[in-house]
Amino acid sequence: MEFNFNTPSTLIALLSSLLFLFTFLKYLSISKAANRYSHIPGPKTLPLIGNLHLMLLTAAPHRLFRRLAAKHGPLMHLQLGEIHFIIVSSVDLAKQALKIHDVNFANRPPGVAQEVLAYNMTDLVAAPYGDYWRMLRKICTLELLSTRRVQSFRSIREEENMNLCKGLASCEGSTPANLSEKLHLSSYDVITRAAVGTRTKERVMESSVIANISEVGSGFMTADFYPSMKLLRWITIAPYKIQRIRRTLDRLFDGIIEQHRSGADVDDKFEDFVDVLLKIQEDGSITNDNIKAVLVDVFSAGTGTSATATEWAMTELMKNPTTLAKAQEEVRRVFDDKGYVDEDKFEELNYLKLIIKETLRFHPPTPLLIPRINTEKCEINGYKIPAGTSLIVNAWALGRDPEYWKDPEKFIPERFEESSIDFKGNDLQYLPFGAGRRMCPGMLYGLANVEFILAMLLYHFDWKMPSGMKIDELDVTEAFGSSLKRKNPLRLVPILKRPLRV
Numbered sequence: 001m002e003f004n005f006n007t008p009s010t011l012i013a014l015l016s017s018l019l020f021l022f023t024f025l026k027y028l029s030i031s032k033a034a035n036r037y038s039h040i041p042g043p044k045t046l047p048l049i050g051n052l053h054l055m056l057l058t059a060a061p062h063r064l065f066r067r068l069a070a071k072h073g074p075l076m077h078l079q080l081g082e083i084h085f086i087i088v089s090s091v092d093l094a095k096q097a098l099k100i101h102d103v104n105f106a107n108r109p110p111g112v113a114q115e116v117l118a119y120n121m122t123d124l125v126a127a128p129y130g131d132y133w134r135m136l137r138k139i140c141t142l143e144l145l146s147t148r149r150v151q152s153f154r155s156i157r158e159e160e161n162m163n164l165c166k167g168l169a170s171c172e173g174s175t176p177a178n179l180s181e182k183l184h185l186s187s188y189d190v191i192t193r194a195a196v197g198t199r200t201k202e203r204v205m206e207s208s209v210i211a212n213i214s215e216v217g218s219g220f221m222t223a224d225f226y227p228s229m230k231l232l233r234w235i236t237i238a239p240y241k242i243q244r245i246r247r248t249l250d251r252l253f254d255g256i257i258e259q260h261r262s263g264a265d266v267d268d269k270f271e272d273f274v275d276v277l278l279k280i281q282e283d284g285s286i287t288n289d290n291i292k293a294v295l296v297d298v299f300s301a302g303t304g305t306s307a308t309a310t311e312w313a314m315t316e317l318m319k320n321p322t323t324l325a326k327a328q329e330e331v332r333r334v335f336d337d338k339g340y341v342d343e344d345k346f347e348e349l350n351y352l353k354l355i356i357k358e359t360l361r362f363h364p365p366t367p368l369l370i371p372r373i374n375t376e377k378c379e380i381n382g383y384k385i386p387a388g389t390s391l392i393v394n395a396w397a398l399g400r401d402p403e404y405w406k407d408p409e410k411f412i413p414e415r416f417e418e419s420s421i422d423f424k425g426n427d428l429q430y431l432p433f434g435a436g437r438r439m440c441p442g443m444l445y446g447l448a449n450v451e452f453i454l455a456m457l458l459y460h461f462d463w464k465m466p467s468g469m470k471i472d473e474l475d476v477t478e479a480f481g482s483s484l485k486r487k488n489p490l491r492l493v494p495i496l497k498r499p500l501r502v
C-alpha cells in the first residue's frame, strides 16, 4: 500500500491517528496515576477529565464540595484533569492536615499564573517552603504588615475612606449607590498607597493591573490541570493574557522602583512597602524581581479580600435590621462626642467586632483557603495520601458545621459574645485567615481596613433598600471562582445622618 502525503485526506487520517494515539497514551498514564487514589472515596471520574465536568457545572466550588462531602465523606478525592486533590471538610481532618501534617503540606501547587505573575513562584503566596519563604515571611510579618506599620497607614485609611463617604454623600437621597464598586475601588486606593506611595498610586490605578491580577487569581485555568501537556499553554487563551499582564507589571513596577530609588517619592509621612523593601535590598538579600513578586501578593491577596468582607457585612446588616440598628447605636454612641470615626476609640466597638467575626464565618472571602501540596506521602484518617497531592480545606463548610455552630445558616454576631474563638487559626471550625505555617500574614491589616470603613458607613449614613425592593429580595448570589465575591453589585441608598468633617 502506498501513502500519498500530498492528498489532504491522507494527511487528515494520519493526524487523526496520531491524535488518537496521543489521547490513548494520555488516558493510560492518567488512569495509572489515578489508581493510587482509588482507595479514597470520591465522585466517579470520567476518562481523561476526571471530575472536571463537575467544576464546569458549578457556580460555587465550596458549595459543590460540601454537597459531595455529604455523600462521600469528610476526606474526599477529586481528580481535575491530571491533578489529584483531597478535599477536607471536617474539623478533625482539618486539624490533621493543617496542624499535624503542617510542614508536609507547607508548599503550594504550581500553576501558570504562579510561575508567570509571581515571578517564578518567588512571592510569599507561592514560594516553596524553605529558607527563601522564611525570609519573605519574616519581612512581611515584622516589616510590612506588623502592628506598627498598620498603624502608620492610619492617615491613608482616614483619607481614602473619607473620599468614599463623600462619593456616597453625593448620591444621597433616593439614588441607589453601587456600594460594591465603591468599596473595591477604595480598598485598591488604600492598599496601593501603602504599597507604592501617594505619588505613584495613580500609575497603578490607571494600569488596571489589580483588576487583572484578581481576575486571574480567582479563576481556574485548563493548562494547570494538564501540566504534562505543555501545548495547552500555547493553544489556550488564558496563558497569553497572563503574559500580557506580566509585561504590564514589569513596566509598571520597574518605573515605580526607579522612582523610589531616585528619591522622587518623598512627600509621604509614612514609609511605603517599596521604601521598606528597597532598604532591605541594600544588604543584597532580595532582588528587584523579589520586590515585584511581593507587590503582586499585596495587590492580589490584600485588595479584594477586605472589600469583599465589607460588602458581605453590609449585605447581612441590611438583611438583619435589628443587628444594623444595634451596630449603629454603638458606633454613634462611641463617636458622637468627636463627630467622626476615630481609631483611638476602636477598643470600644465591641458589637462591630462581633459583626466582622460573624461575617468572616458566614462569608469567608477565601472559602477554600489557598491550596497546598504535600512533599512526602502521609496518612490521614487511615487513608494513604501519595506525595504531590493537592489539599483543599473547605473553610466555608467548617464555618457552617452544625456540630460546632448553633443555627449555622443564620447570621448571629452574638454567637461570638462569650466565645474564645479568634482569628488565629487555633479553632479549626473558624479559619477565615487559614491556619498553620502558611496562614495569612495580612490579618491585622485586613481587619483594620474592614473595621474602619464599616464604622464610617454605619456612623455617617442610614441605609435603605432601592425603592420598591423588599429585604428578602436582596440578592445574595455568589460569583464563580475561588474567592467568595458577590455576583452582582450591592446597591443601596445612603442617607447622610452625621456630617462628613474633613
Ligand code: HEM
Binding pocket: 124, 125, 126, 137, 145, 297, 298, 301, 302, 303, 305, 306, 309, 364, 365, 366, 369, 370, 371, 431, 432, 433, 434, 435, 436, 437, 438, 439, 440, 441, 442, 443, 445, 446, 447, 450
Ligand atoms: C479580610 C482580609 C483577608 C482575608 C480574609 C485573608 C485570607 C487569607 C487566607 C485564607 C489565606 C490562606 C491561608 C492558608 O493557606 O492557610 C491567606 C494567605 C495570604 N494572605 Fe491574606 N487575607 C486577607 C488580607 C490580606 C492582606 C491585607 C494581605 C497583604 C497585604 C494578605 C496577604 C496574604 C499572603 C501573602 C498570603 C500567603 C501566605 C503564605 O503562603 O505564606 N492577606 N489570606
